[in-house]
Amino acid sequence: MSFTVYTRYELLRTFRNRRFLLFAFGFPLVLYVLIAAPNRHVHDLNGSGLSAPLYFMVGLLAFGTMTAMLSSGARIAAERAVGWNRQLRITPLSPRTYFRTKVLTGYAMSFGTIGLLYAAGVALGVRLAADDWLKMTWLILVGLIPFAALGIFIGHVVTPESIGPVIGGSTALLAFLGGVWFPLGSHGVLVNIGRALPSYWLVQAAHVGVGGSGWGTNGWLVIAAWAVGATILARRAYVKDTKKA
């Protein structure tokens, strides 16, 4: 049995779906340009200490990669609807390989979004040391772990008819409360809610660019808690789903 061949075809079919790609990559990019371009000379956005192009680059990146990760749920829901999961269950494919492939595909999509938005950011004047680019990317990749698990969870509990609103709604809410569209400030109800969400910490990854520590203990704890919780939920949903006739 070959994990690489299986994963290669899973990636191939994901990237062959043009309409899906167009929305997944195009939407965050267009939004970014619309929001950041008019504000490209703002160097301290609402007291965040970050320039508008940098802040929104990471904000939209959080939005785009969240969507990419959660959309693996949409693909899972569609596969379940046609009975493909039942067919997979009568093959030697292990749940571990199944999860690994789904997570990997989500990350592959996210890399696309990250690359595009970095390029757009540089075009709008974002300048960071190579070291900071790497640190920021690393934090974003770690911050996406909970979303990878959430995508699988959603895919196994939601029907294909309602998966669109569920993913759209949760992305919009997580983006808003995570401070994708504007900095949440340093105190108040919104920021307190935000700090408990993984999307907030994705956006905070941008702070490495101004010498910030990135997340601090608080951020790591929140991401770890969400990652563990979402993984448990995803596993349970998968097991329960596959026991059904």
Added chain:
Amino acid sequence: MTAVTSTPAAGLGAGVRLEGLAKSFAGEREPVHAVRGIDLAIEPGETVALLGPNGAGKSTTIDMMLGLLDPDAGSAAVFGVSPRDAVASGRIGAMLQSGALIRDLTVCELITMVASLYPEPLGVDEVVARTGIDEIAGRLTQKLSGGETQRARFAAALVSNPALLVLDEPTVAMDVEARRSFWATMREFALHNRTVLFATHYLEEADAYADRIILMAHGRVVADGPPTEIKAMVGGRRIRATLPEAEVAELESLPGVTRAERRGEWMVLSCSDSDTAVRALLARFPDASDIEITGAGLEEAFVELTTREDA
């Protein structure tokens, strides 16, 4: 009742063993007993048809044999291990009754993807050639017709190179030509000392392509034996004729007649051999009129078999 469920007690680890298998589902008012206690053994190398009308419990039995469903009672073993272990070791290939293919891959790519999951798959080109799907191999799965999808699914089941091939109503949605080529491929595959089990509700398919037919109705095995035997039980014809004078006992003594029943002026004769029966009937009762010979539907035969059993 001539249920021939006697199979020689073979060594453990061989073939398929189902013991006291039972499964119920929650129904609207009361539980539906889909499978009510099935015992059977299939030896390696056999080609077996699971024959029965819709609702007989064929698919539920197959799902338990594949480890897709846990039985309420009893046990299933395939090659001496649990169905799930047999699946995990790649020794079972199956084509379920329903199920489409995932989109955005060509048929050939999909078969390659499935092959990659098995320890000793057949060559993809070989399977494409053997199943005769060359012309659709390069097409995206979402552009296939119903019959073409079935053929692609069959190829995907075959590429796993299984010791046991399970097919649940495989020819649904296939046209006559596709059906013929499908069975030809299946036969060739079964030649290599592999075990094949297929479910069908067509007596003709079971008769033509299986060495053994297991007849199911209402969640039970009602007969089990070689096709000739099963065909005699359920494949008979009926003769209807206006015979006001004849006695039931006399008609039942005619060659080829298994049962006679009076319905007013009419007599209905269930026949194991209607040709012989009609000749004998006309010789004995030259004034018989309005003669009709019809195939007793499989459904009717099942009802008869099961009501006889329940009585």
